[in-house]
Amino acid sequence: IKDHKISEIQTPGQRETKFLGDTAIREIGKDIIDYQTLNVDNIAGATVTSTALKTAVGEAIEKAGGNIANFQKPVPQKIKKIDGVQKQEVDLVVVGAGGAGLSAAVTAKDLGAKNVLIVEKMPVVGGNTLRCASAFNAADPERQKALPMTDTLKDAVVKAINEKPANEEHKKLMADVKAKYEAYLKSGSKTLFDCPEWHALQTYNGGDKVGHIPLIRTYANNVLDTLHWMQSKGSPVMDRVSQGAGALWQRTHQLDAPAGLGLVDPLYQDAVKQGVNFKLGTRVTDLVLDKSGKVIGITAEDKVGNKYQILSKNGVILATGGYSQNKEMRQKSAPHLTPDMVSTNQPGATGDGITIATRHGADTTGMNYVQVYPLATPGTGTLQGRARKMSGLDDVIDVNKNGERFVKEDARRDEFVAAIKKQPGAVCYDINDSSIVKPLNSFNEDVETLVQIGRIYKADTLADLAKQLGMPADKLEATVAEFNKMVEAKNDLKFGRKLFDRQIVKAPFYATPRAPSIHHTMGGLEITPKAQVVDKNGKIIPGLYAAGEVTGGIHGSNRLGGNATADV
Structure with missing residues (x-):
């Protein structure tokens, strides 16, 4: 503040999303300086950040000995009204x-x-x-060759290609997948089976066979070319392929950028x-x-x-x-x-x-x-606020308030939501160890800050984590131990989970509260x-x-x- 006027506004270290919160900080900051008032419009879609910046500026004025009342005049209309x-x-x-x-x-x-x-x-x-988590599905032989084809995954393909077809288009799609799968078996490959036809069939089956197969085929046949096109434009696609929440197969690509910025x-x-x-x-x-x-x-x-x-x-x-x-x-x-x-x-x-x-x-x-997403932030419904970098569920389990698993984490989203709603408080907790945690999560949020404000729970032992969550320590410890054995055996006898990568063993351990939120129409x-x-x-x-x-x-x-x- 210079001569009783705001001359400059700095926001050092802010990591707001470009085009969203970042735009709000830039535009509102400029308006405050131009018009010398806090009574400037919020940026629609970034209301929380807009309000936060104006609050911070108000506190700075008070700390400088100023009177906020002197910075409340109305802003003139920026856009000129034109007749006709x-x-x-x-x-x-x-x-x-x-x-x-x-x-x-x-x-x-x-x-x-x-x-x-x-x-x-x-x-x-x-x-x-x-605002998305940048999960991008595509059958991608080059990146998927690092993934193994387990007996459980084979069973899923066999089941899908041998069921009774719902219609002629479904019958043809099943036959196309069967031909590709038989060629895959004949090749002797041990890596994950995938192809556009299998992606299309899972999309159709996962949508309860009410989608339109010609559209689904067009979609599945073009997604890999689209991913390569996005890379040619500069999208930072990571090499690791996982399985996102409700994706049903390990074909989910992630971008090395916050939220959907990549x-x-x-x-x-x-x-x-x-x-x-x-x-x-x-x-x-x-x-x-x-x-x-x-x-x-x-x-x-x-x-x-x-x-x-x-x-x-x-x-x-x-x-x-x-x-x-x-x-x-x-x-x-x-x-x-x-x-x-x-x-x-x-x-x-x-x-x-x-x-x-x-x-x-x-x-x-x-x-x-209308789809409800199972693992959003309780109360606000946003996707942010989690303690892991990747959006996949390969290394995560979800437990209820009793410290027990209640669903296969690689289930369809509607199944997952229905299971959560039956749990105490209709909430669950993502449980993961530190092997998949980075200082900043996939939404560019500081994980330690989220811990400090109570959005995420962190502890050096599972017993302490359970204590923070108010759940029986022996139950959570037993659940994690059971999961670690499942990872070794690549088999979930309780719920039938197909997706396994790493065990939960590396301290500190994290818990992130999650609840359903309306997600996609x-x-x-x-x-x-x-x-x-x-x-x-x-x-x-x-x-x-x-x-x-x-x-x-x-x-x-x-x-x-x-x-x-x-x-x-």
């Missing part, structure tokens, strides 16, 4: 700046499109992809480099159609009510995400989910693309399928394998495309963990 409708023409409009929208815009540029515009209602880019940042940087234009803080209100019914653009509105009409020569791509934060749409689709349930999702996930498209006859599929717009939106008669709506969580049909009734990041 502002009109614009571009080659391509993409609605939504998350993983799907950024991928679409960058691909359009790669293919030679000149004037590409992304319209995003939030003030930041990244969508849900920025996915979003390379795409955003590439988009900027190639000249993609962004219109942030602008909500799309409707589609523009010509007399023949072809989608030729959008209408939109910013936060002060300025209206826009943007025409697009090559149609419109909807990449607006799901609807988990739209309680009315959510309850209509899945009445069993109570309105008070929290979500892992960003606040902009309100189903706008579905609302707009269905207004013009677009069909939907699977709207009653599997339903959405009906699309073809070319991502064309179709109407209620099954006819393509010309000029309208959709990608990511705004669509339905790929994940069926239950999305496999790690499939959505690859999907977008």
